[in-house]
Amino acid sequence: xxxxxxxxxxxxxxxxxxxxxxxxxxxxxxxxxxxxxxxxxxxxxxxxxxxxxxxxxxxxxxxxxxxxxxxxxxxxxxxxxxxxxxxxxxxxxxxxxxxxxxxxxxxxxxxxxxx
Amino acid sequence: xxxxxxxxxxxxxxxxxxxxxxxxxxxxxxxxxxxxxxxxxxxxxxxxxxxxxxxxxxxxxxxxxxxxxxxxxxxxxxxxxxxxxxxxxxxxxxxxxxxxxxxxxxxxxxxxx
Numbered sequence: 001x002x003x004x005x006x007x008x009x010x011x012x013x014x015x016x017x018x019x020x021x022x023x024x025x026x027x028x029x030x031x032x033x034x035x036x037x038x039x040x041x042x043x044x045x046x047x048x049x050x051x052x053x054x055x056x057x058x059x060x061x062x063x064x065x066x067x068x069x070x071x072x073x074x075x076x077x078x079x080x081x082x083x084x085x086x087x088x089x090x091x092x093x094x095x096x097x098x099x100x101x102x103x104x105x106x107x108x109x110x111x112x113x114x115x
Numbered sequence: 116x117x118x119x120x121x122x123x124x125x126x127x128x129x130x131x132x133x134x135x136x137x138x139x140x141x142x143x144x145x146x147x148x149x150x151x152x153x154x155x156x157x158x159x160x161x162x163x164x165x166x167x168x169x170x171x172x173x174x175x176x177x178x179x180x181x182x183x184x185x186x187x188x189x190x191x192x193x194x195x196x197x198x199x200x201x202x203x204x205x206x207x208x209x210x211x212x213x214x215x216x217x218x219x220x221x222x223x224x225x226x227x228x
Binding site: 034036041042043044045046049089091100101102103104105106107108 | 119121146147148150157158159160163164165170171173205207209216217218219220221222224
């Protein structure tokens with residue numbers, strides 16, 4: 001039972017253009033959502049998060065959008081850079097204070113940014 | 116500020132053996148979680164410790180266990196290793212017990228032969 005799904009295994013984008021990574025979830029109890037970036041042989045690096053009370057959060061080139069009614073979130077990277085090439089994971093947790101460290105991850109999307 | 120440190124980085128073990136992995140969280144972080152990453156299952160939550168107490172546990176057999184020390188350092192143990200236990204084991208630390216941003220170490224690559 002995969003509660004967090006990233007349906008696109010890979011995405012290829014030209015440098016300078018927008019990258020849009022998508023994520024769907026099924027558990028309506030999820031309250032907090034995060035995006036991580038992972039390079040081979042390294043642990044995931046936290047990028048950006050969003051609480052369910054918001055529909056948008058920005059941090060520099062990264063923006064996360066949340067559509068609670070559709071149980072969908074997306075990560076926008078503008079402009080994309082070759083150094084952004086990595087695996088991107090979407091993760092979700094229950095309400096703060098009750099999830100006790102548990103993040104539920106999607107399967108990841110491999111982003112390749114071409115120069 | 117030092118990040119999450121996991122040791123060792125690589126391990127090769129034989130079926131039936133046991134293994135202990137170590138994790139030192141970011142200074143001041145009291146919550147430590149463990150995850151298993153495999154190509155087929157992705158990142159799966161193993162368990163979480165806070166103030167030396169296991170607060171949450173994923174769907175893994177009892178061969179997987181852990182503990183946390185008073186300085187927040189954590190260890191996980193896998194007994195009676197199986198080939199399917201080959202994976203990247205990741206430790207993450209958070210400043211509190213909730214589902215806030217978790218900061219991951221580089222992981223321990225375990226290979227069971």
